[in-house]
Amino acid sequence: MxxxxxxxxxAGLVVNARMQAAMTATGLKPRHCLALLHLADSGGMSQLALAHALEVDPSVLVSILNDLERREFVTRQRDPSDRRRHVVRLTEQAEAVVAEIEAAVAGVEHSVFAELSKAxxxxxxxxxxxxxxxxxxxxCVED
Incomplete structure (x- = not known):
């Protein structure tokens, strides 16, 4: 066809399956891994911004963050400039797992895109x- x-x-199904397998091998669920990667890239962000980045309902994000907080990978603190807002940041303990996730993702990308030149x-x-x-x-237009 x-x-x-x-x-x-x-292609998306194949890459998604490989990415999920690689992330799950870290001992975390893919959504947990994605949350950690977003936080590593941003240096920290509001819960609402993270929910939008992950394309999940804020109530789903709370569950993800509860799991990550229990493992001591993230902290949530009130934003001093807006007490209604929580800012989520990685902990030092998360650094090793983020490196493991990044290596797993890089391995999948290397195998998937091996036939393509850098250009x-x-x-x-x-x-x-x-x-x-x-x-x-x-x-945005449809909304």
Missing amino acids: DRLGFVLAR DQRALGILLRRLGAARDALE
């Missing part, structure tokens, strides 16, 4: 981000 949507969907990988990244931006723009 030559339909681009189906080709992309199939092809950059071009694919640009195209996929453009598709994501177009999707986000459509969702």
Whole structure:
């Protein structure tokens, strides 16, 4: 089948399955890993911003953060400038697990994209981000 949507969907399923397996091998659920990666990239963020980044309902995020807090990977603190807002940050204990997650993800990416040159990988990244931006723009119009 030559339909681009189906080709992309199939590739997405394969990559998603490999990413989930790699992240689960760290002993965490994929959503926990993604939360830690977002926090590592941002240096900390509000719970609401993290819920939006993960595309989960804030009530689901609370469960994720409770699990991560029990493992002492994150802390939640009230924002001094807005007491209604909680800021989530990584702890020192999270650094090793974040490095493990990043290595697992890098391994999957290396195997998945091995047939593509670095230039092809950059071009694919640009195209996929453009598709994501177009999707986000459509969702804003539909709301």
